[in-house]
């Protein structure tokens with residue numbers, strides 16, 4: 179089964195204060211950590227970059243393309259460059275440089291075993307409440323909630339169908355779920371943090387070492 183990975187790095191990095199995929203983390207660019215881990219499962223890698231950067235070659239990438247206005251639009255831009263013979267497509271945020279090769283392998287294995295999609299999940303440790311304005315409506319049952327990460331792997335047909343219309347969601351699994359696809363969770367990694375703010379850099383530096 180041919181596996182392709184789409185790495186999205188076309189965000190504006192507003193909360194970080196700049197293009198975080200180019201930031202150095204333990205001596206390598208944030209983006210390079212993801213490309214390296216993706217290579218452990220990938221027959222091909224597509225990197226989605228901000229429009230101004232998409233005209234250059236990326237070491238380790240088979241194709242580079244400019245992203246869109248939303249994360250989902252950027253995934254679609256990457257998906258358009260994935261060859262038709264890819265059977266499993268993995269989508270990963272460049273903003274998660276500490277995702278391990280094992281995590282990539284785990285989500286791909288779950289799709290090979292028959293799921294439409296597979297996402298890494300970690301337990302929710304805080305109490306979560308549903309609110310309307312400042313009023314608490316409900317306290318949610320924490321044992322049924324998980325935090326979800328990338329890489330997320332999909333049967334190519336399911337991911338392409340989910341992105342066939344210009345839908346938007348905070349992750350790709352949500353689009354596959356909307357079409358009734360079976361999405362399963364695999365054990366996520368608490369070190370697989372997302373680089374959102376400058377303060378995340380120090381913890382990520384530890385995680386990648």
Ligand code: CTP
Nearest residue numbers: 186187188189190191192193247248252272273
């Ligand atoms: N992303 C993208 N295209 C967009 C928006 C986001 O490729 N139009 C990518 C980001 O580059 C990142 C991932 O999606 O790797 C997750 O997004 P996020 O962490 O929110 O990054 P940014 O959107 O860049 O940050 P911010 O929301 O603070 O501007």
Ligand code: MG
Nearest residue numbers: 189190191249
């Ligand atoms: Mg964003």
